[in-house]
Structures are given as C-alpha cells and as structure tokens.
Amino acid sequence: MNNAGFIGVGYMGFGIAKNVLEKGNSLFVIANKNRKPIDKIVSLGATEVNTLEEFKEKKLNVLVKCVTNTPIAKEIATKLSNILDENTLIIDITTHNKTGSIETEKIYQSSNINYVECPVMGGPVQAEQGVLGGIVGATDDNFKIAEPYLKLFCKNYFHFGPVGMGAKSKLLNNFLTLGNAALINHMAKAAKKFDLDLQKLFDVAKLGSGNSAALIRVFDALLQGDSTGFKFTASNSVKDLTYIQDLLKDFPEAEKIAEDNKNYFQKAVDDGYGENFISELIDKK
Numbered sequence: 001m002n003n004a005g006f007i008g009v010g011y012m013g014f015g016i017a018k019n020v021l022e023k024g025n026s027l028f029v030i031a032n033k034n035r036k037p038i039d040k041i042v043s044l045g046a047t048e049v050n051t052l053e054e055f056k057e058k059k060l061n062v063l064v065k066c067v068t069n070t071p072i073a074k075e076i077a078t079k080l081s082n083i084l085d086e087n088t089l090i091i092d093i094t095t096h097n098k099t100g101s102i103e104t105e106k107i108y109q110s111s112n113i114n115y116v117e118c119p120v121m122g123g124p125v126q127a128e129q130g131v132l133g134g135i136v137g138a139t140d141d142n143f144k145i146a147e148p149y150l151k152l153f154c155k156n157y158f159h160f161g162p163v164g165m166g167a168k169s170k171l172l173n174n175f176l177t178l179g180n181a182a183l184i185n186h187m188a189k190a191a192k193k194f195d196l197d198l199q200k201l202f203d204v205a206k207l208g209s210g211n212s213a214a215l216i217r218v219f220d221a222l223l224q225g226d227s228t229g230f231k232f233t234a235s236n237s238v239k240d241l242t243y244i245q246d247l248l249k250d251f252p253e254a255e256k257i258a259e260d261n262k263n264y265f266q267k268a269v270d271d272g273y274g275e276n277f278i279s280e281l282i283d284k285k
Contacts, residue, residue, distance in 0.1 A: 001025055004149075005055050006046075007076060008066035008093075009037045011231065012120075015127025016066060016093065017041050019153040023130075028058050052076075056083050062149050066093040069239055070100030077107040086112040089145055095119050095174065096167040097243040101137060105163045116146040117163050119170035120154065121177075123217075123231045131155035135173070137166030168247060175244045175258060178237050180214045181230055181278045182261045188222065188282045199223055218279045227280045234281060235274035237265040 004025045006017045014037040021027040027046040031038040042048050049055060055063065063084065067073050073094045080090075090108055092101065092115065101117040108115045121133035134150050134157030136143060143159050150157045160169050191201050202219040205211060214230060221229030241262035248255040268274065268281050276284070 002061040003028070003058050005029075005049075005058065005060045005063035005088075006066075007063070008032070009041055010034055010066070011037075011124050012093070012127050013037070013064075013066040014041060015124055015129070016064065016120075016132070016153045017046065018044065018128060019130040020064065020149070021046055023152050025152075026058075028055065028060070030055075052079050052083055055080070056085075060084065060088045062089045062091060062146075064091045064093065064149075068236070069094070070096045070104070070243075073100065073104050074107060077104045081107050081111040081113060084111070084113055086114070088113060089142070089149070090115045091146055091149060092117045093120055095170055095240055095243070098168055098171065098247045099164070101167045102164040114142045114145065115163065116142050117166040118146070118150060118154075118157070119166060121170075121173055125231070127153065134158065135166045135170045136160060137163040137169075139163075171240070171244050171247050174240045175248070175254070177214060178241060178244075178265075178278075179257060179261050180212055181218075181232075181237075182264050184212075184215055184218050184230075185264075185278065185282050188218070192282075218282075221279065222282070227283055228277050230279040231277050233275050233277060234265045234268040237278060238262055238269055238274075241265065 002025045004020050004027050006027060006029045009017050009029050017027060017029060018041060021044060028049050029038060029041055029046050030049050038048060073092060090113060092104060105115040116136060116138040118134045118136050126132050130153050132154045134154040136157055136159045138146060160166050191198060205215060218229040241258050244258045245255055248258055273281060273284055
C-alpha cells in the first residue's frame with residue numbers, strides 16, 4: 001500500500017481519485033470550491049487534509065494533481081516545492097499550455113522532486129471506469145516510477161518523450177476533439193431546425209468517416225432526452241483552444257480553425273453558459 005495525495009477532486013479528478021483509492025492505496029485529498037466530490041471520496045475511505053502543509057506529514061509516495069490550467073498548477077507547485085520531499089512523485093494531469101508543464105517541472109526540480117506530466121483523453125465516465133488514455137511526458141526513469149500509478153486509472157498510456165511533449169500531444173488531440181464537438185453541435189442544432197429524424201441522422205452518420213466517440217457520446221444521450229453527453233464545459237473549451245491557438249501560431253490555417261471554434265465557445269460563455277457542458281449548447285440560442 002502506498003500513500004497518495006490528490007489535488008483537484010472535481011469532474012475528472014473524482015474518478016481518478018476513486019481508482020487510486022480502491023486499488024489499494026491510502027488517499028489524502030484537499031478540498032477546493034466544490035464540496036460534493038470531496039465528501040463523496042471521503043465517504044469511500046479517503047482522508048481529507050485542510051492545508052497543503054498537512055501532506056508533508058503523510059509521507060506521500062505520489063501526489064496527483066488535476067487542476068484547471070497552467071497558472072493554478074504553477075502556483076500549487078511553488079507551494080508544494082517547499083513542503084514535499086524528494087521521495088514524492090508528482091503526476092500532473094493538468095492540460096497545460098505549450099510550455100506550462102516544462103515551467104512547472106522546473107519549480108519542482110528546484111527541490112529535487114520528480115515530476116511526470118500525464119494529461120488524459122476521456123471524460124468523467126472513463127475516469128471512474130479507470131480506462132483513460134494517458135499522454136505522458138517524463139524522463140525515462142520517472143516514467144518507470146510512474147507506471148504502476150498510471151495503471152490505476154489508465155487503460156492505455158503513451159510516453160511521448162520528455163516533459164513538454166505530453167502537453168503538445170494533448171493540445172493537438174484536443175484540437176481534433178473540440179473541433180469535432182463543435183461540428184456535432186452545429187449538425188444537431190441544424191437537424192432540429194430542419195425537423196429531421198435524429199435517430200436516422202445518427203445511424204447514417206455512424207456509417208461514414210464522420211463517426212467518432214464524440215458523436216456517439218452526444219447522440220446516445222441526446223436521443224434519450226439527455227443533453228449532457230459531452231461532459232466538458234464551454235469555459236474549459238475556451239481555455240484549451242486559447243492554448244491550442246498559441247501552439248499553432250506557425251500554422252495559420254490550423255490556427256484559424258482553432259480561433260473559429262474558440263469564438264463559438266466564447267459566445268456561449270458570454271451568453272452565460274460557460275459552465276454548461278458542450279452538448280448542452282445545442283439547445284441554447
């Protein structure tokens with residue numbers, strides 16, 4: 001049994017934390033704004049700490065961090081680098097900008113703390129099932145140390161090279177995913193306007209090259225009257241597409257596509273739907 005810390009028990013973090021806990025580890029968590037997932041994971045056997053300093057007392061083997069963006073991740077890293085010792089491995093699931101994970105690693109390196117980036121593909125359902133896809137950036141040695149922990153919540157994981165390569169790979173995958181999600185929304189909204197049979201449209205779409213996990217996730221739920229099939233918010237989409245635009249600035253055609261998709265989600269944020277899931281935007285004006 002290992003001692004594991006977890007920062008960021010939210011939509012994605014809950015499922016990951018649950019797998020870490022239920023697969024034989026002692027889990028220590030700290031709350032943020034949303035009490036519901038914290039209370040739920042504590043009810044399953046995790047221990048809540050009230051301050052980051054308390055993590056030091058727990059002699060952590062690993063600390064998993066699943067936060068919203070690079071500035072938050074770096075702020076936490078600055079605090080933890082003065083608290084944790086070099087026996088704790090950091091696994092960072094944050095979706096960073098193109099240099100964010102490199103900058104975060106340097107903060108931990110100042111205290112000789114090992115760091116692995118592992119943004120993931122999949123949503124809250126896949127997180128709870130323990131079948132995420134891990135996109136790893138790390139030294140070879142740190143990757144080997146991290147593997148037993150990655151297996152707790154990933155069905156597959158891929159080592160792309162040193163820290164920074166994981167972030168770039170994740171952003172390119174989200175470029176594809178969020179572009180696809182936006183197209184699915186536009187298609188569904190137009191189909192409703194034209195009074196088309198959504199089940200038949202879905203069946204036809206699945207036969208073509210436009211079929212995707214996102215299409216299935218959205219339409220399987222939509223046909224049951226549930227518009228929350230794609231559980232990723234408009235505000236997080238804007239954040240990721242801002243990072244993606246910066247990554248693609250040397251590729252103007254691709255950057256323009258990212259900008260158009262970002263503008264679509266930004267309008268939703270401006271209209272007050274920032275915390276709505278992507279698929280919920282189908283029924284918004």
